[in-house]
Amino acid sequence: MTAPTAPPAHLRLDVNASGRPDGILTAAREAERRGMDRLVVAETSHNPFVQLARAAEHTTSIELATGVAIAFARTPMTLAYEAWGLHEASGGRAVIGLGSQVKPHIVRRFGMPWDRPAARMREYVQAVRAIWHSWQTGERLAFRGDFYTHTLMTPAFSPDPVAGGVPRILVAGVGPLMTATAGAVADGFISHPFTSVEYLTKKVLPGVREARARAEADAAEWTARPFEIVGSVLTATGRTEEELQANFVDVRERVAFYASTPAYRAVMDTHGLGELHEELHRLSVRGRWKEMGELIDDDVYRTFAVVGEPEEVAREIRRRYDGVVDRLSVSGPTEADPMLMADVLTAVRDAG
Numbered sequence: 334m335t336a337p338t339a340p341p342a343h344l345r346l347d348v349n350a351s352g353r354p355d356g357i358l359t360a361a362r363e364a365e366r367r368g369m370d371r372l373v374v375a376e377t378s379h380n381p382f383v384q385l386a387r388a389a390e391h392t393t394s395i396e397l398a399t400g401v402a403i404a405f406a407r408t409p410m411t412l413a414y415e416a417w418g419l420h421e422a423s424g425g426r427a428v429i430g431l432g433s434q435v436k437p438h439i440v441r442r443f444g445m446p447w448d449r450p451a452a453r454m455r456e457y458v459q460a461v462r463a464i465w466h467s468w469q470t471g472e473r474l475a476f477r478g479d480f481y482t483h484t485l486m487t488p489a490f491s492p493d494p495v496a497g498g499v500p501r502i503l504v505a506g507v508g509p510l511m512t513a514t515a516g517a518v519a520d521g522f523i524s525h526p527f528t529s530v531e532y533l534t535k536k537v538l539p540g541v542r543e544a545r546a547r548a549e550a551d552a553a554e555w556t557a558r559p560f561e562i563v564g565s566v567l568t569a570t571g572r573t574e575e576e577l578q579a580n581f582v583d584v585r586e587r588v589a590f591y592a593s594t595p596a597y598r599a600v601m602d603t604h605g606l607g608e609l610h611e612e613l614h615r616l617s618v619r620g621r622w623k624e625m626g627e628l629i630d631d632d633v634y635r636t637f638a639v640v641g642e643p644e645e646v647a648r649e650i651r652r653r654y655d656g657v658v659d660r661l662s663v664s665g666p667t668e669a670d671p672m673l674m675a676d677v678l679t680a681v682r683d684a685g
Contacts, residue, residue, distance in 0.1 A: 343685075344651075344654070344655060344658070344659070344660065344661065344681070344682075344685060345370040345371070345659060345660035345661075346369050346370055346371075346660065346661065346662070346678045346681060346682055347369065347370060347371040347372070347373050347398070347400075347563070347660055347661065347662040347678075348360065348364040348367075348369045348371070348372050348373065348662065348671075348674070348675055348678060349373050349374075349375070349400065349662050349663070349664060349671075349674065350364070350372055350373065350374050350384075350388075350671065351374075351377075351671065352374040352375065352376075352377065352378075352379040352380075352381055352384045353378075353379065353384075354379065354384065354387075356671065357374070357384045357385075357387055357388055358387065358388065358391050360372065360388075360671055361388035361391055361392050361395070361397075362391055362392065363672065363675060364395055364675065365392045365393070365394060365395040367675060367678075367679055368682070369395060369675070369678060370395070370396060370660065371395060371396040371397070371398050371428065371660070372385070372388060372392070372395050372396070372397050372398065373398045373399070373400035373430070373662055374397075374398070374399060374400065375399075375400050375401060376399065376401065376402050376403050376406075381399045381400075381402055382399065382402070382415040382416070382418070382419050385397040385398075385399070385419055385423075385427070386418065386419050386422045386423075389419065389422045389423035389424075389426065390422070392423075394426075395426070396426050396427075396428050397419065397423050397426050397427055397428070398427070398428035398429070398430050398503075399428075399429055399430045399431075400430040400505075400523065400662070401430040401431055401432035401503075401505045401523065402415075402429065402430065402431055402432070403431075403432060403433075403434045403438075403439075403443070404431040404432065404433060404454060404457050405433055405434065405439045405443070405445055405446075405447065405450070405453065405457070406434070406439065406443040406445060408481065409457055409460035409461045409464060409481050409483065410460075410464060410483055412429075412431075412457075412461055413461050413464040413465060413468075414492075416429045416461075416500050417465070417468065417492050417495070417500075418492075419500075420495055420499070420500045421492070421493075421495060425495060425496060425497040425498070427500040428500060428501045428503065429500050429501065429502050429503065430503045430504075430505060430523050430563075431454070431457070431458070431502065431503065431504050431505065431519075432504075432505040432506075432523075433450045433453075433454055433505075433506075433511065435596060450510075450511065451506075451508075451510035451511045451513070451514045452479070452480075453480050454504060454511060454514050455514045455517060455518050456478040456479060456480050456481060457480070457481065458502055458504065458514075458518045458519055459476070459478070459518060460476050460478060460481045460483055461502065462499070462502070462555065463475075463476040463483065464476070464483055464486070465499040465500075466499075467486050467491065468486075468491050468492050468493075468494065469494045469495070469498075469499060470494075471491075473486075474486040501520040501521065501558065502519050502520050502521075503515070503519055503520060503521040503522065503523050503561070503563065504518070504519040504521075504522060504523065505522075505523035505524075505525065506522065506523075506525075506537075507525050507527075507528075507537075507596060507597060507599070507600065508596070508599060509536075509537075509540050512537050512540055512541050513540045513541065513543070513544040514544070515541055515544075516540065516541035516542060516543065516544030516545040516548070516560075517544040517545070517547065517548055518548070518553075518555070519555075519560075520555060520558055520559075520560060520561070521560055521561035521562065521563060521659075522537075522541045522560075522561075522562055522563065523563045523565070524537065524562070524563060524564050524565055524658070525565065525597070526565040526566070526567050526591075526664040527567070527588070527591035527592070527597050527600060527637060528565075528600060528637070529600070529603070529604065529636050529637055530653045530654065530657060531603060531604070532599075532600050532603045532604075533564070533657065533658075534657060535603070536599065536603055538562065538657075541562070545560050561659040561660060562657075562658045562659050562660075563658060563659065563660050563661065563662070564654050564657065564658035564660070564661035564662075565661065565662050565663075565664050566638075566639055566650055566653075566654070566661055566662070566663050566664065567584055567587065567588065567637055567638035567639070567663075567664050567665075568584070568638065568639050568640075568646055568650075568663040568664065568665050568674070568677060569581045569583070569584035569585075569638055569639070569640045569665065569666070570640070570641060570642060570643050570646045570665065570673065570677055571642070571673070572642075572643070572673065572676075576673075577641075577642070579666075580665060580666045580669055581640060582626070583666035583667065583668075583669075584634075584638050584640075584665065584666055585626045585629050585634055585638075586622065586623075586625070586626040587666070587667075588629050588633070588634060588637050588638055589613055589622075589625035589626045589628065589629050590617070590622075590625070591637075592606070592609065592610055592613050592629070592633075592637075593610065593613035593614045593616070593617040593625060594614075594617075595614065597610075598610050600637075604633075604636055606633065609628065609633070612628065613625050613628060616628075639653070643673070643676045643677045643680045644680050644684075646663075646677055646680070647677060647680030647681040647683070647684045648684055650663070650677075650681050651681060651684045651685065655685075661681075662678075663677050663678060663681075665677075
């Protein structure tokens with residue numbers, strides 16, 4: 334089976350915004366002013382659909398994406414309405430990035446069911462598409478699956494069709510089942526910030542592309558649209574030595590946190606770091622976060638993150654990711670200046 338062709342030379346650039354109400358409009362305007370391709374808001378302490386809808390009113394061309402919205406916190410119908418509303422408000426600029434989250438959050442925070450997450454995600458995307466098809470065409474809604482059933486849609490509850498087609502759906506993943514699900518049913522795959530080019534190219538993308546090739550061979554309707562690979566790069570940078578050092582420490586602790594998480598063990602194993610993962614996990618259970626960061630040496634750090642001044646970081650990102658991904662974003666310290674991350678992306682564009 335022939336895999337899809339390699340990503341195009343033109344690397345598209347996405348700006349991450351925190352989604353905080355007091356900063357979203359500035360972030361959106363600045364991203365569009367700089368000519369960035371997409372504004373991305375994750376679902377953390379704020380609803381990304383609400384903040385992106387606000388951004389839609391203050392921008393005209395930049396795509397507006399969830400990166401990611403927590404799929405299993407909602408039913409497919411709930412997600413379908415939120416996404417459709419953003420697509421309408423933005424004039425067709427919505428892109429819906431979905432992630433599964435982990436079981437404790439779905440069960441204990443959102444109070445929703447959790448089982449067979451990859452199979453559930455596959456059906457979730459199919460259900461959302463069935464709902465959108467009903468709204469777009471007026472055809473009867475008749476979706477029946479193992480996890481979800483949607484068979485009732487009356488005209489009073491059906492939104493108007495949208496010009497230009499329904500939103501794109503991207504799926505995030507780390508393990509082989511979820512990443513293959515992205516290739517099988519989504520319009521794109523979003524890589525996790527805790528990854529490496531080696532893990533991405535050797536362990537993830539072959540499965541993604543194989544699943545996508547099967548969907549194309551089956552002439553699945555959504556494969557008429559191009560598939561995209563989205564990279565996310567952990568970045569420690571600064572305009573001054575003090576800012577760079579502070580961000581270096583923050584990102585190192587973030588690397589330690591990810592490296593301690595059982596869900597990301599496969600990433601560590603790819604680099605022969607299984608024993609380090611086990612040690613970090615033991616410390617995390619005891620809440621010894623500072624000690625965890627001190628275990629991340631320079632070699633491990635630079636395997637999973639890019640470090641340096643903005644222009645230096647941009648050159649290294651280009652070296653690592655050109656020809657590997659279609660588009661990328663940079664992910665910095667939790668409290669980093671968002672304009673600093675925009676500076677990095679501007680430098681990445683200029684380095685091309």
